[in-house]
Amino acid sequence: MIHSLKTVVNPRVNKDSKARIAELFGDEEIGKAVRFHRSFPQYEPTPLVSLSQLAQRLGIKGVYVKDESFRFGLGSFKVLGGSYAIGRLIAERAAVDSGSMTFEELKSDAAREKAGEMVFATATDGNHGRGVAWTASQLGHRSVVYMPKGSSLTRLQHIRDAGAEASITDWNYDDSVRIAASEAEKYGWEVIQDTSWEGYVEVPLHIMQGYATMAQEALSQLQESEAAGPTHVFVQAGVGALAGAVVGYLNAEMEKSPTVVIVEPNKADCLYRTCKADDGQLHRVEGDMDTIMAGLACGEPNPLGWEVLREYADVFASVPDGVAALGMRVLGNPLQGDPRVISGESGAVTAGLLSMVMEDENYARIREEIGLNADSVVLLFNTEGDTDPYMYRKVVWDGYGKVPKSDGRGEQQG
Ligand SMILES: Cc1ncc(COP(=O)(O)O)c(C=O)c1O
Incomplete structure (x- = not known):
């Protein structure tokens, strides 16, 4: 099977009515989760890192990475x-x-x-x-x-x-x-x-509300740093609970909705398929889903996550493993002046995608779809550190995970 970098623009975007997301993911509800997390002895907000040199190289105004590799000493936001x-x-x-x-x-x-x-x-x-x-x-x-x-x-x-x-x-x-x-x-x-099904919704909703602590911290850190935006948010997805929570919170709390890009591995791109089919059904991926992005290897969308993404996500991307590998290398080997971010396979894929579409002219079409330009301030989430240190070194030291070559039409095969 040929794997490629594919995107689909969401035909159902509708960011006008915020009542439902405000009720589930607005500050009033999320404040409860934030207060609970703050009461843990290990609690500290994770860093929001500015990669200004990378932004300059990519021709955009800012790149910010919320670095969850520091969360509670456990290596991920989860x-x-x-x-x-x-x-x-x-x-x-x-x-x-x-x-x-x-x-x-x-x-x-x-x-x-x-x-x-x-x-x-x-x-x-x-x-x-x-x-x-x-x-x-x-x-x-x-x-x-x-x-x-x-x-x-x-x-x-x-x-x-x-x-x-x-x-x-x-x-x-x-x-x-x-x-x-x-x-x-x-x-x-x-x-x-961390996903819901018929008759099982309350726990997964609380899990999503818990994830929103990360978005709440990121937004207040951005506001404190007086950075503009974000104009764009890239979020990786397995079942889409994380993405639904982040996108729900940011849309509930930001005056101007950011452009949202959801990123999944080719081998487990259930949200991409659901958006592409546009038939009112959730589409699943079956089988082993053997991708290096282990955290994103989920074949069935979370219904509540989809409910948010269906209206607030602008573009869905399905990408090969090489995009995650590129992201790990870009974040782990920063340009002079930028801090280093240690990012695992599922954490780095959004940085890989951003770098690829900005650096390769063959992706001009995708860049336009997403509306990335010199005024863009992009927020990314490094959702995990090197939680599998063997794979981390295989990718970053040994060069595992080739960046797929573009075929010149803005779609890649590899
Ligand atoms: C590191 C990491 N990033 C992202 C995700 C995706 O979260 P979700 O399955 O809610 O889409 C996971 C899920 O396990 C993960 O472990």
Whole structure:
């Protein structure tokens, strides 16, 4: 199969009515998640890095990277979602007010006594499970984590080190999710899954609201730095929960909506396919989805994420692995004067795409679709650090992951 860099412009964009996203992702609701995260002893806002030399080279006004490799010492943004959802469930059982709940309160003997010992189950390709395992053990509870076949052994070890009973299954990501849910039902565990399905919406909504802490920090850091914009936001997607949360928050809180680009691997481009088909159905990708972007190897869109993206995302891109590899090298080897950002496969793909479309004249069409020019201020999210150090070195040191060559028509084959 030929893999290529493909984009589709969303024909359904409609950014006029903000009532629904303001209700779910506006400051009032997201403030609860932000307050909860701030109550963790490990809490610190992650850095918002300005890559001004890179921006100059690419011919745009600014490039900002929210660097989640620093989040709670766990290497990715994911813990924001799992921790908030777990917090809400414990609060409910322990009769603690979820609008003001704190880490200390949920960890207290009183809360533990009321809630009893809880077990949180999930499926993960690494980062989400690590966040769930860490939060459960920080708050004195248990966790059971299922990983898809082919998962990185280092990531499995990280999850075990964080306190979970974790194993690698024989199934792909979406089937591992089904196993986690059925085992949880059998044993009476709570499912903490970062995607929703019929009858399972509250936990995934809280997970998305937890992710929005990252967007809230980024926007206030941009405002503090008096930087303009952002005019553009690039967000990577697996099931699209992260993207839905970020795009929901920014649209709810920014006066002028930014142009949004959603980026997925070719091998797991379920949102791209859903946008392209434009038939009112969610489109899935099946099979192994063997991409180096393990965090984005999800074949079934999150319905709530899609609900936001359907109206607020402007362009969907489906890209080969080489784009992520390029992003890892660009961020890890900065131009003189720019800080270094250590970014893993799923974290770097947006930086790779931005660099490619700005540097290669054959992508002028995509550049125009996205509306990138000298006035553009682009916000990116480095959603993970080198969470698989072996793969990181394979890409950044050994040069694994060729940048696909353009065929001259603004579409690439590689
Ligand atoms: C590092 C990283 N980035 C991005 C994502 C994508 O998040 P979502 O599945 O909500 O689209 C994930 C998901 O696991 C991830 O681990």
